[in-house]
Amino acid sequence: MKQSQFLELLRLTKISLSEYINWGEEEVFKMPFAAIAAKRADILKPETDIAAENCLAAKNIPPKELRQKENPAENLNQEKQLEDLKNKLNSCRECPLGAGRLNCVFGEGNPNADLMFIGEGPGFDEDHSGLPFIGKAGQLLTKIIEAMGFSRAEVYIANIVKCHPMKEPSQPESRGNDRPPSELEIETCKKYLDMQIDIVKPKAIAALGASALKGLFPKEEKTISQARGAWLKYRGVALMPTYHPAALLRNPELKKPVWQDMKAVIKFLQGIAK
Numbered sequence: 241m242k243q244s245q246f247l248e249l250l251r252l253t254k255i256s257l258s259e260y261i262n263w264g265e266e267e268v269f270k271m272p273f274a275a276i277a278a279k280r281a282d283i284l285k286p287e288t289d290i291a292a293e294n295c296l297a298a299k300n301i302p303p304k305e306l307r308q309k310e311n312p313a314e315n316l317n318q319e320k321q322l323e324d325l326k327n328k329l330n331s332c333r334e335c336p337l338g339a340g341r342l343n344c345v346f347g348e349g350n351p352n353a354d355l356m357f358i359g360e361g362p363g364f365d366e367d368h369s370g371l372p373f374i375g376k377a378g379q380l381l382t383k384i385i386e387a388m389g390f391s392r393a394e395v396y397i398a399n400i401v402k403c404h405p406m407k408e409p410s411q412p413e414s415r416g417n418d419r420p421p422s423e424l425e426i427e428t429c430k431k432y433l434d435m436q437i438d439i440v441k442p443k444a445i446a447a448l449g450a451s452a453l454k455g456l457f458p459k460e461e462k463t464i465s466q467a468r469g470a471w472l473k474y475r476g477v478a479l480m481p482t483y484h485p486a487a488l489l490r491n492p493e494l495k496k497p498v499w500q501d502m503k504a505v506i507k508f509l510q511g512i513a514k
């Protein structure tokens with residue numbers, strides 16, 4: 241490694257270390273921050289994905305190609321099934337949200353992801369772009385994903401409803417017009433999320449926030465504060481409820497419990513990869 245590369249690696253390691261401290265991590269020296277810094281910089285051997293492999297090795301999760309399902313045709317099929325479903329939902333008006341939305345926000349990511357994040361629903365930025373979690377809360381989710389050692393492209397991100405729930409649906413150009421989805425909207429749209437889960441077949445799901453928790457488990461009486469940190473099961477997949485990134489923007493003290501929950505997810509994925 242050249243001296244300039246080594247210095248760059250040190251600089252990125254320092255940034256990663258600061259981020260872990262910022263997340264309330266008390267055992268930073270057990271975390272794969274150097275490998276994650278290397279992955280971000282991609283400076284060790286740009287012509288291969290060796291930095292990413294280092295990062296996954298640090299978590300004891302096998303490299304991606306070893307995690308691919310045995311039949312490559314199945315992977316292509318997953319991509320095609322998701323594309324077909326997305327095309328179908330682009331013209332969906334089954335629930336009242338279809339009338340006011342600018343774009344159907346289907347979801348994005350690796351069709352064969354081990355880890356899936358499920359949020360509440362699109363907001364202003366997502367409605368305008370058609371992409372999930374790209375506003376301020378989404379940028380924080382990206383940081384969480386990267387602190388876990390993944391890139392956004394390696395996981396799958398979706399919402400419990402695909403269209404923007406607005407207080408005033410005739411004003412999609414207004415910011416601050418968001419509201420949580422209603423029971424009817426969740427009940428109508430949830431079957432499409434179920435289809436996404438069945439196609440991607442993740443090994444673990446992180447459910448973000450109270451609406452995602454209540455939407456997936458209507459009989460759940462616990463609040464998100466009470467339910468977070470304990471594994472549940474949804475459609476046969478291990479599911480970890482935690483706070484929504486938007487809640488962390490309002491209350492940074494919630495970063496620490498979210499990071500604890502995400503560490504449990506990493507540990508779970510490490511366990512089943514062995």
Ligand code: SF4
Pocket residue numbers: 329332333334335336337338339344401402403425428429
């Ligand atoms: S929220 Fe779901 S069910 Fe409602 S219109 Fe959009 S895609 Fe269709």
